[in-house]
Amino acid sequence: MKVAIGSDHGGINIKEEVKALMDEMKIQYEDVGCTCDESVDYPDYAFPVAKKVVDGEVDRGILICGTGIGMSIAANKVKGIRCALAHDVFSAKATREHNDTNVLAMGERVIGAGLAREIAKVWLETEFEGGRHARRIAKITELEN
Numbered sequence: 456m457k458v459a460i461g462s463d464h465g466g467i468n469i470k471e472e473v474k475a476l477m478d479e480m481k482i483q484y485e486d487v488g489c490t491c492d493e494s495v496d497y498p499d500y501a502f503p504v505a506k507k508v509v510d511g512e513v514d515r516g517i518l519i520c521g522t523g524i525g526m527s528i529a530a531n532k533v534k535g536i537r538c539a540l541a542h543d544v545f546s547a548k549a550t551r552e553h554n555d556t557n558v559l560a561m562g563e564r565v566i567g568a569g570l571a572r573e574i575a576k577v578w579l580e581t582e583f584e585g586g587r588h589a590r591r592i593a594k595i596t597e598l599e600n
Contacts, residue, residue, distance in 0.1 A: 466519030
């Protein structure tokens, strides 16, 4: 698995934690930025991560900003992206099993580093269940097309 990861200034600390987790899990990743704590625009990082996912350059994406809301809104504007904002482990697992999400968003000002690592870990390890859930994803894809 290969993951694209990005954050704005509000998410750089958790981004580093998640990168360390992926190193531990031996998951390849590409960091698209940002690398500063000065104000930047979240779409400048959400769009490249999302595009790498839909173009097949990576398997999944992770985005972090202050709340995760801006990143998730921006990523979901890219056709083919199913980005979910998750701030608990149950939702992170369910969004992979039931929604086949290909991008995870989190908010650094909402959750701490330890919980972010737990969320990212379960999201990265969980597979899509398919079945009745695949039918629902197909309806979303049909609307996009």
